[in-house]
Amino acid sequence: MNMTTSYLFLVLAIFLGVTSNSFAKSANGFTLLFPSIITAITIVSCMYALSMVMKTIPMGITYASFAGLAIIATVMVGVIKYNQVPNLYTIIGLCFIIVGVLMVNLLGDS
Template identity: 65%
Template sequence: MSNIIAYIVLIMAVILGTAANGFAKGANGFTLFIPSLLTAITIVGCMFTLSIVMKTIPVSVTYASFAGLCIIATTLVGIYKFNQIPDIATIIGLALIISGVLIVNLLGKTG
């Protein structure tokens, strides 16, 4: 698989991971069946897509990218869906996460 396809699959993993986080919030401690089921399904899909990506991109780069992008995406879901507005310290931390993801992918060695 080419790196471009691997990164597209990684974006799918981020989408699934972010969806899982949103569903987990709505599952109310896994006391609600449908959101709990959706959480489980999206987590399995997320792990499956990550395993595909790791065939091409090293595990460290894959997981650093996934975790960083998932944190940013989940923050955006929190803002939009749950009206959770980050403070300035959180925004600075998120900017550092974005910087780290860019450094890992653009400057780090992948082999």
């Protein structure tokens, strides 16, 4: 697997992770069947996609990138879908996450 394919799988994993987070909120503590099933399917699919990425990209870089970008994307879903607007300190913290992901991918050893 080449690097381009690995990063495409990483994007897929992020999408699936954010989807699972969104449906987990909708599942209301896993009391609603449909959102609970979607949550389970997407999180398992997400882990599969991450395992594919780790064939090429080191585990630490993979997971740091996944976690950071999934956090950013999940916050954006929270803003759009649930009207959960972050405060100034949260925005600053999210900016640090973005800088960290960029540093790990662009300046870290891989």
